[in-house]
Amino acid sequence: MDTSQFIQRDETCWEIPPHGRMRVPAVIYADAHLLQQMDQKVYEQLSNVAMLPGIVEAAYAMPDAHWGYGFPIGGVAAFDPELGGVVSAGGVGFDISCGVRTLHTGLNTDDLQAHKQALADALYRMIPAGVGSRGRIHLNHQTMQGMLKGGAQWALAQGYGEPQDLERIEEHGKMAGAEPNYVSARAKERQKDEMGTLGSGNHYLEVQRVAEIFDQDAAQVFGLQTDAVVISIHCGSRGLGHQIGTEFLKQMAVSAPQHGIALPDRELACAPLDSSLGNQYLGAMRAGINCALANRQIITHLTRQAVAGIFPDAHLSLLYDVSHNTCKLEQHEIGGKKKGLFIHRKGATRAFGPGHPDLPPVFQAVGQPVLIGGSMGTSSYILCGCKDSEKRAFGSACHGAGRAMSRRQASKQWRGKTLIETLAAQGIIIRSQSMRGVAEEAPPAYKDVDSVVDIAELAGLARKVARLEPMICIKG
């Protein structure tokens, strides 16, 4: 889009001043090139978000932002319940609590070389991936309620994982305030055979090597060294999250007029935080967060089993687990005063800096790990939160490379088989059930993750710690 529509505040901060029904400005963190690459829809969607009741400070977009459903993906917005603030199902997204976790393996690149194919096969066999994939775990009514209430803590109690995993998951693995009774029977039905599955789209499990370290001190705290092998898992709440999103979006759109809300876009359906519907969505959405946390915990268990079959002495310890589709009540300073705000992050990662009370002791000195999944075949990054990020976008950073092209366009332009062959020639093994899915994920269909991350750092959203390169990718 045209950069002249913005007031450039500094090198990476582009502002849309409030006009029309906008209550606050809209701000995009990007450089001129990333901004030009973004669809004009990002401008419109972010301006619409700035019109919603009770929004404070500004509607923000991260450098990886692109056109989404209602809210842009890469969007961050905070709402004050005391100012008539709202919660929006479109502001969280369909894949509730989609996120990334990264595991240390204790192996290095040389250990892996001779066993690469075998490990790819073992992981692909062990972890179901693709549309409608089903797992080996089947939940009944009681275990479903327990999972929705307990998240990764529930999964651990079922035998999936290790106790020390928990402190390295946001919310200690269990999102408080989940209300399984606000999750429909249909959402639960869709989920009962889907625990421990990756799903499709941009979801993946990737075996990666640490290719570059930018910050030795933070890397040491995070346990990262050059040539170490790590495994990253990117997935979410599967059919359950999608069903919750679908149902509440509809209800929020229908009831907006009776809540006195004139929606700038039907896709921005929302409900007041103090309404019954808003409260029900929060309870269901938090249960969806627990579903995603439990799912990533179970996949971790399956990953440990697959790796143990080839490297019996390897111990996989969790670095961290972050969610990037959430709405959370957090304390932030507005005009010098601490306030409880509902922070929507849609395709945006929490990036709390050093000393934040919500971080476990191990990360107090350097800030939380911010896990950035790149596109297929390209680098991923590990960043850390910094003090500034709390002033820039409520403690948030980008979540990935961000699409530059639609799935439809990408699937017309590339062939999955060719892409897999090209990547194989670079030593990257791709395993996927869907050649169309692979084509949709073609690296050039995404923005350049290196520049997205550089701009995120320049904007003070997070600081670079390490760059990872893919070796094996199990693709959803």
Next chain:
DNA sequence: ATGTTC
């Protein structure tokens, strides 16, 4: 993202 057009 999604039992990929409830």
